[in-house]
Amino acid sequence: RSAVIYSLESRMDASPPSVADGCAPTTDVSIEIAALRAELHDLAAHASGNTSLASIPRMSPAQPSESTVEFNFSADHVAPALPEVMDAVIEWNLGGRGTQPSYSGDVATTELRSRLSAFFEIEVDVLLVPTGTASNSIALATMVPPYGSVYCAIGAHIDTSECGCPEMYSGGKIVTVPTRSDGRIILDSLITLLRKPHKFPHMCKASAVSVTQPTEAGFCYELDEVKTICTEAHANGFAVHMDGARFANALESPMLAKSDGSSPTPAEMTWKQGVDVLSFGCTKGGTICAEAVVIFKNPTPTPYASDSAVESAGYFRKRGGVLLEKSRFLAAQMLGYLGPANAAGSTMAPWKRAARNANALARYLSARMSADCAKFGVTVVHPVHINMLFLEMPILMFDELVSAGYSLSLTAGSAEARGPPSTPAHLRFRICTYWSMVTSDVDAFVERMICIGQTLAT
Numbered sequence: 026r027s028a029v030i031y032s033l034e035s036r037m038d039a040s041p042p043s044v045a046d047g048c049a050p051t052t053d054v055s056i057e058i059a060a061l062r063a064e065l066h067d068l069a070a071h072a073s074g075n076t077s078l079a080s081i082p083r084m085s086p087a088q089p090s091e092s093t094v095e096f097n098f099s100a101d102h103v104a105p106a107l108p109e110v111m112d113a114v115i116e117w118n119l120g121g122r123g124t125q126p127s128y129s130g131d132v133a134t135t136e137l138r139s140r141l142s143a144f145f146e147i148e149v150d151v152l153l154v155p156t157g158t159a160s161n162s163i164a165l166a167t168m169v170p171p172y173g174s175v176y177c178a179i180g181a182h183i184d185t186s187e188c189g190c191p192e193m194y195s196g197g198k199i200v201t202v203p204t205r206s207d208g209r210i211i212l213d214s215l216i217t218l219l220r221k222p223h224k225f226p227h228m229c230k231a232s233a234v235s236v237t238q239p240t241e242a243g244f245c246y247e248l249d250e251v252k253t254i255c256t257e258a259h260a261n262g263f264a265v266h267m268d269g270a271r272f273a274n275a276l277e278s279p280m281l282a283k284s285d286g287s288s289p290t291p292a293e294m295t296w297k298q299g300v301d302v303l304s305f306g307c308t309k310g311g312t313i314c315a316e317a318v319v320i321f322k323n324p325t326p327t328p329y330a331s332d333s334a335v336e337s338a339g340y341f342r343k344r345g346g347v348l349l350e351k352s353r354f355l356a357a358q359m360l361g362y363l364g365p366a367n368a369a370g371s372t373m374a375p376w377k378r379a380a381r382n383a384n385a386l387a388r389y390l391s392a393r394m395s396a397d398c399a400k401f402g403v404t405v406v407h408p409v410h411i412n413m414l415f416l417e418m419p420i421l422m423f424d425e426l427v428s429a430g431y432s433l434s435l436t437a438g439s440a441e442a443r444g445p446p447s448t449p450a451h452l453r454f455r456i457c458t459y460w461s462m463v464t465s466d467v468d469a470f471v472e473r474m475i476c477i478g479q480t481l482a483t
Contacts, residue, residue: 054396061389065464068382096466099434100309101271101383101412104459106358107311109375113361114313114354125353129153133356140363141305141319146292148322150335152342153315153355157270158187159347160304160316162194165233166341167302167320167334168264171196173232175266176218179204180241180439182268194341198229207407208240208442212253219261234258237268238294239275242442243413248281248289248298255299264329265299270306273380274411279388296321301329307362311379311460315358318342379460383412386458386467390414393471401478402451406444412458415443418474420452425477431470 097103116122117133125131129152138151154160161183169175175191177184179201183191192199203214215234223230236254239245246254255265275281276288283289295303305317318338320331342348349355364374373381391409394416401422406415415438427433438455446453458467 054392057392058389058396061385061392062464064385065382065389068378068385069463096430096470097432098456098458098470099432100437101457101459102309103432104311104461106313107362107375107379107460109364110312110358110361113357117353117357125351127350127352128348129352129356131353131356133353133360137356137359140360140366141317143366144291144363145295145319145321146290147296147324150320150322150331150338152318152320152335152338153349153352153359154318154342154347155314155316155349155355156347157182157268157304157306157308157316158190159342159345160306160318161187161235161266161268162191163338163341163345163347164266164302164304164318165191165197165235166194167338168233168266168329169195169197170230170232172226172230174198174200174229175233175235176200176202176210176215176231176263177235178202178208178210178237178240180208180441181235181237182241182270182439183235185439194345197232200229200231204441206242206441206444207244208237208242208439209244209246209250210236210254212250215254216257219257219263231263233264233266235266235268236300237270239271239278239411239413240442241439242407242415243409243411244407245275245278245280245410248293251294251298251300259299259327262328264301264327267295267300267303268306269303271309271411271413272303272306273310273376274384274413277377277380277384278410279384280410295319296323299323299325299327301327301331302334307359307376309459310362310376310383312358312362315355315362317359380412382460383458383462386462386464387412387414389464390456390458390467390471393467394474397471398474398478401474401482403474403478406453407442413438413455414457415453415455417446417451417453419450419481421450421481422474422477423452423454425481426473429473429477431473 134153141151142149152163154163165175174197177199184199184201202218203211205211234254236246236251258265276291276294281289301321303319305319307315320334322331362376387409391405391414394403394405403416403418406417433454433456435454443453443455
């Protein structure tokens with residue numbers, strides 16, 4: 026912490042760069058930008074009220090490091106760990122906790138199980154792992170036998186980005202379902218498959234449905250859509266898994282806000298709709314490397330045998346090599362991420378603050394690019410629901426941004442979510458915002474695009 030190089034307050038209070046001549050935004054967009062700036066300023070002020078958040082140890086455009094990377098928009102897991110997460114790890118290491126039993130027999134894991142049961146408003150079993158791939162694979166292995174299969178969206182992470190790990194764990198097969206451009210499964214197509222007669226013994230026995238919330242395109246399923254999937258799946262003997270790699274971002278998405286403006290609860294997002302198992306992703310939201318398989322003890326019987334699943338999940342975790350000896354440090358990260366159980370009512374939990382800030386910054390970036398960069402051929406491909414944007418821009422502009430030191434990725438996210446560019450002179454790619462960004466980071470990025478656009482236009 027003594028090596029902090031850039032303070033949150035200095036970035037929070039920084040004046041935005043001036044908009045280039047001839048690029049003044051429309052009134053409606055200006056109002057949206059102003060509202061988002063106010064929201065982000067409030068979040069930053071709330072964060073700076075915590076002394077452990079007074080500074081962010083990360084490189085910035087104003088303080089470049091030897092790496093020459095001006096800023097990294099390629100993913101959200103490039104961000105630092107939340108200070109509360111680091112504090113919790115230090116506390117469980119040097120805070121008088123002493124030695125602890127290994128292999129999840131520690132006090133921190135027991136405390137976390139209790140905290141997550143309160144968080145989800147139901148008794149849960151929790152298996153901690155260091156990666157999202159392990160979480161997805163173990164969860165699905167408890168649902169899918171070696172002769173079975175799981176239905177998922179085209180472009181789902183379990184199908185395109187986990188190197189066959191879910192299939193390695195279970196021995197079963199992944200089957201993709203017709204999918205919308207926003208990454209959501211087409212419900213009618215899924216229902217047809219769920220009701221399809223099984224051809225024993227020549228077909229794999231379809232056993233589970235995996236829903237990614239939010240999707241690989243950054244969209245959120247409405248709660249009634251999740252309910253429909255779960256109801257139809259259970260009626261036909263299927264278990265339901267939710268891949269929640271960005272679960273907090275979905276919870277805090279304005280697209281899922283209730284009529285009173287409040288966010289859905291974790292319970293309303295999951296087991297109250299019928300979800301049997303959640304891969305609870307936290308690393309993208311601010312932990313170091315802590316993910317969890319959360320198995321709900323649902324009071325309503327489903328085809329998923331949760332009690333036996335806990336045992337089998339434990340075996341899969343060990344056989345897969347992801348049962349950590351000092352697993353208390355995974356639990357400590359997640360306890361820090363959730364925040365104190367007895368926090369004051371005005372205190373915003375770290376996970377919530379981080380997700381809100383990342384989501385709001387994505388909407389702010391989208392609004393600024395729509396206002397200031399559309400004339401240069403930059404467009405936002407999808408509506409912004411969470412902290413993820415898919416952009417189309419001229420190849421020459423992309424190359425100039427990379428040359429200027431911005432870290433961008435052409436392969437992040439699924440190809441289905443990116444979609445084909447409108448012309449051969451353009452390309453599409455995904456960018457992410459995250460908890461440690463502030464408005465001046467976004468303003469600098471947009472101003473750089475404006476500068477490049479004006480240069481290319483001359």
